[in-house]
Amino acid sequence: MQARLLLEDGTLFSGKSFGADAEMTGEVVFNTGITGYQEVLSDPSYCGQIVTMTYPLIGNYGITRDDFESIRPFVHGFVVRRHEPVPSNWRAEYSVDSLLKEYGIPGISEIDTRMLTRIIRHYGTMKGILTTSNKPVEELKEMLGDTTIAELRNQVASTSTPQMFTSPGSKERIVLVDFGAKSGILRELTSRGCDVIVVPHDTTADEIRRLHPDGIQLSNGPGDPKDVPYAVDMVKQLLGEYPIFGICLGHQLFALAAGADTEKLKFGHRGGNHPVKELASGRCYITSQNHGFTVNEDSVKGTELEVTHINNNDKTIEGLKHSKFPAFSVQYHPEAAPGPHDSSYLFDQFLEMIRDHKQNEVRKPRQAVLAAAVKGAR
Numbered sequence: 001m002q003a004r005l006l007l008e009d010g011t012l013f014s015g016k017s018f019g020a021d022a023e024m025t026g027e028v029v030f031n032t033g034i035t036g037y038q039e040v041l042s043d044p045s046y047c048g049q050i051v052t053m054t055y056p057l058i059g060n061y062g063i064t065r066d067d068f069e070s071i072r073p074f075v076h077g078f079v080v081r082r083h084e085p086v087p088s089n090w091r092a093e094y095s096v097d098s099l100l101k102e103y104g105i106p107g108i109s110e111i112d113t114r115m116l117t118r119i120i121r122h123y124g125t126m127k128g129i130l131t132t133s134n135k136p137v138e139e140l141k142e143m144l145g146d147t148t149i150a151e152l153r154n155q156v157a158s159t160s161t162p163q164m165f166t167s168p169g170s171k172e173r174i175v176l177v178d179f180g181a182k183s184g185i186l187r188e189l190t191s192r193g194c195d196v197i198v199v200p201h202d203t204t205a206d207e208i209r210r211l212h213p214d215g216i217q218l219s220n221g222p223g224d225p226k227d228v229p230y231a232v233d234m235v236k237q238l239l240g241e242y243p244i245f246g247i248c249l250g251h252q253l254f255a256l257a258a259g260a261d262t263e264k265l266k267f268g269h270r271g272g273n274h275p276v277k278e279l280a281s282g283r284c285y286i287t288s289q290n291h292g293f294t295v296n297e298d299s300v301k302g303t304e305l306e307v308t309h310i311n312n313n314d315k316t317i318e319g320l321k322h323s324k325f326p327a328f329s330v331q332y333h334p335e336a337a338p339g340p341h342d343s344s345y346l347f348d349q350f351l352e353m354i355r356d357h358k359q360n361e362v363r364k365p366r367q368a369v370l371a372a373a374v375k376g377a378r
Contacts, residue, residue, distance in 0.1 A: 001016070001017040001021070001132055002014060002015070002016065002017060002132070003015055003016065003017035003018075003106060003107070003108040003130065003131065003132045004108070004130070004131055004132075004140075005028075005050070005077075005079060005108055005111065005116075005128055005129070005130050006128060006129050006131075006137065006140045006141065006144060007028060007119070007126055007127075007128045008126045008127040008128065008144055008145075009119075009123065009126060010141070011119060012137060013108070013111040013112070013116065014111070015108045015109055015110040015111040016083075016108070016109050016110045017106065017107065017108060017132045018083045018085070018096070018097045018100065018107040018108075018109055019078060019096075019097055019099075019100025019101055019105050019106050019107035020100055020101050020103070020104045020105055020106050020107075020132075021106070021132045022104050022105065022106040022131075022132060023106065023129065023130070023131040023132070023133055024050070024076040024077045024105070024106055024129070024130050024131075025076065025127065025128070025129045025130075025143070025144065025147045026048050026049050026050040026075075026076030026077060026127070026128065026130075027048060027049045027050065027125050027126070027127060027128075027292075028049070028050045028052065028079075028116075028120065028125060028126055028127070028128035029046075029049050029050070029051055029052065029120065029125050029267070029268060029270055029292070030051070030052040030053070030054055030113075030116070030117045030120055030267070030270065031051055031052070031053055031054065031270040031271050031290075032054050032055075032270065032271030032272075032273060033053070033055065033271045033272045033273070034055045034272075035055075035061075035272075036272055036288075037053060037058050037059075037096070038063050038064070038067045038068065038096075039067060039069050039336070040053070040075075040290075041073040041075055041078065041096075041099065041100075042067075042068045042069040042070045042072070042073050042074075043069050043070070043074070043182055043220075043290060044069075044070050044074050044155075044159035044180030044181070044182065044220075044221065044222060045180055045182075045220050045221060045222045045248065045249070045290045045291070046074055046075045046222065046290065047074035047075075047076075047155040047158055047159050047180065047222040047223075048074075048076055048153075048155045048222060048223065049075060049076060049222075050075070050076050050077035050078075050079060050128050050130050051075050051077070051078055051079065051270075052079040052080075052113055052116055052117060052120075053078075053079065053080050053081075053113065054113060054114070054117050056080075056081040056082055056113070057081070057082050057084060058080040058081075058082070058083060058084065058096065059080075059083050059084035059085065059087060059095060059096040059097070060084040060087060060088060060089075061087055061088070061089040061091075061092060062087025062088075062089050062091070062092025062093065062094065062095055062096070063087075063092065063093060063094050063095065063096060063098075063099050064089075064091045064092055064093050065093055066091075068183065069182040069183050069184060070159070070180075070181075070182065070183060072103055073099065073100070073103050073105060074155075074158070074159055074180075074222070075105060076105070076130070077105065077106050077107065077108070077128075077130035078096075078100060078105060078106075078107040078108075079107070079108050079109075079111065079113060079116065079130070080107070080108075080109050080113065081109065081110070081111070081112075081113045081114075082109060082110070083096065083097070083107065083109035083110075085097055106130050106131065106132055108130060120267050121266075121267055124266040124267055125266075125267050125268065125292065127144055127147060128144070129143060129144045129147075153223055153224065153227045155180065155221070155222035155223040156179050156180055156201050156221050156222060156223060156227065156228050156231075156249075157201065157202075159179075159180035159221065159222060160178045160179060160180060160181075160200050160201035160202075160221070161178045161198055161199075161200055162200060163200065164197060164198065164199050164200065164203075165197075165198050166195075166196065166197050166198070167186060167189075167190050167195075167196040167198070168195055169189075169190060169193045169194045169195040169196065170193055170195065171192065171193035171194055171195065171351075172193075172194050172195065172214040172215060172351055172354050172355075173194070173195040173196075173197065173211070173212065173213050173214045173215075174189055174194045174195070174196050174197070174213060174214065174215050174216070174217050175196075175197050175199055175208050175211055175213040175215075175216050175217070176189065176196055176197065176198045176199070176217040176219060177199055177201065177203060177208075177216065177217065177218050177219060177231070177234075177250070178198050178199065178200060178201060178219055178221075179201045179218070179219050179220065179221030179228070179231065179249050179250065179253075180201075180219065180220060180221030180222050180249070181198070181219035181220060181221070182219070182220055182333070182335060182336075184333070184335030184336060185217065185219055185220070185247065185335045186198065187335065188334075188335045188344060188347045189217065189347065192347060192348070192351060194351070197211055197213070199211075201221070201228065201231060202230055202231075203234070204234060205233075205234045205237035205238050208234070208238060209238075209241075213242055214242070214243070214354050214358065215242055215243040215244070215245065215350060215351075215353075215354040215357075216238060216242050216243070216244045216245075217244075217245050217246075217247075217250070217350070218235065218244065218245070218246035218247065218249075218250025218251075218253055218254060218329070219247060219248075219249070219250055220247050220248035220249050220250065220290075220333065221248070221249035221250075222249070223249075224262075224264070224293060225249055225252035225253050225256055225262050225293060226256070226262065228253070231253050232253055232256045232257050233257075235253050235254055235256075235257035236257040236258075239257055239258065239322070239325055239327060240322075240324070240325040240326075240327075242326075242357075243326040243327065243350065243353045243354045243357050244325075244326070244327040244328075244329075245327075245328060245329065245346070245347075245350040245353075246327075246328075246329030246330075247329065247330060247333065247334065247335070248289075248290070248291055248330075248331060248332070248333060249291070250329060251295070251319075251320065251329035251330055251331045252291075252293055252294075252295060252331075254320065254327065254329040255295040255299075255300075255305065255320060255329070258303050258304060258305050258320075258322060258327075259299075259302075259303040259304075259305075260295055260296065260299040260300050260303050260305055260320075261295070261296045261299035262293050262294065262295055262296060263293065263294060263296050264292060264293050265291075265292055265293065265294050265316070268290075268291055268292035268293075269289040269290070269291055269311070269316075269331075270289060270290045270291075271288070271289065272286075272287075272288045272289075272336070273286060274286070274287050274288075274289045274311065274313065274332065275287075275311070275312035275313065276309050276310070276311055276312065276318045276319075276332055277309065277310050277311075277312050277318075278308065278309050278319070279307065279308055279309065279310065280308065284312060285342045285343055286342065287318075287332035287333065287334075287336075287342070287343060288332060288333045288336030288337075289331070289332045289333065290333065291331060294316045294317060294331065295316075295317045295320065295331070297316070297317055300317070300320070304322055304323045304324055304325075305320045305321070305322060305323070306320065306321050306322075306323055307319065307320060308320060308321050308328065308330075309330060309331075311331075316331075317331065318330060318331045318332055319331065326353045326354075326356070326357045328349075328350075328353075330343075330346060334346040334347065335347075
């Protein structure tokens with residue numbers, strides 16, 4: 001069956017269909033990873049996007065239960081040069097084709113993905129429509145024109161957990177605010193014995209306070225951070241009250257809460273090979289990234305934020321810390337492992353920050369707090 005991908009600039013790609021017989025609109029982006037296509041498909045940060053893989057062969061090692069980063073894939077379409085329908089891997093349980101069919105996601109193969117990537121790099125990300133239908137091109141152009149970016153801005157609510165749940169542990173209690181969190185974040189925290197409470201994206205500061213956390217983890221997630229102003233307000237209220245660690249979207253929300261600004265990148269950072277320099281040590285880390293927005297460098301001046309990491313390719317901000325409060329963030333994904341576990345130390349740094357905060361913070365004895373509450377109720 002034929003499939004077609006139409007970009008908003010009028011460029012049309014025709015190729016072979018795989019996955020679902022469907023029609024989806026989204027932001028067309030590219031990922032430079034050689035492996036990790038299952039993690040890409042199941043990363044909630046790709047919600048609302050049609051993802052192009054620059055590596056030419058996709059599907060050769062199949063899909064396995066253990067490699068999902070969320071409960072289901074959230075992409076709106078999948079674009080590859082060559083799709084391998086029969087995986088060769090002892091871990092494989094089914095194919096990319098069957099996964100996409102199960103969730104109604106269309107795929108297209110046998111197109112020039114190098115040309116598509118060059119278009120995105122030159123002109124920036126743009127809307128596109130991926131279809132297996134026989135509709136005339138003019139009708140597809142009209143449909144694409146009627147789709148506004150605003151319709152693609154409900155991603156956080158679409159990917160966040162609808163209700164609170166726990167992953168019990170015996171050590172520090174961490175409230176993980178789910179803006180579209182990858183499973184790897186929860187896995188890193190629980191592997192360190194943390195008592196993790198995962199809460200929805202719109203949980204208020206007062207609701208978090210009632211959970212009596214030791215620290216707050218702001219997760220990754222899809223879309224523009226300015227589309228979730230309530231989350232910025234929540235972070236602003238809790239900043240300085242609890243240790244905070246932000247990842248990806250959580251990094252951007254932390255920056256906005258501290259008075260900085262964010263802006264859209266031309267074509268974003270998506271892949272497992274992005275070099276990031278830690279300014280304090282001068283060390284370079286190879287990181288996994290997936291984001292289309294960044295913290296504006298000039299906007300950091302005049303705030304109480306300090307830049308800790310930069311991207312070695314385009315010098316954009318990759319890490320921040322607060323100069324007064326126990327809070328820091330990174331734009332990349334320390335829970336991912338593009339080779340060795342280079343960046344997982346950040347979770348240890350977060351827990352160490354929590355312990356230092358608890359040791360340095362003078363708290364009234366719990367008995368005195370309870371007694372005061374009873375007295376106030378009278």
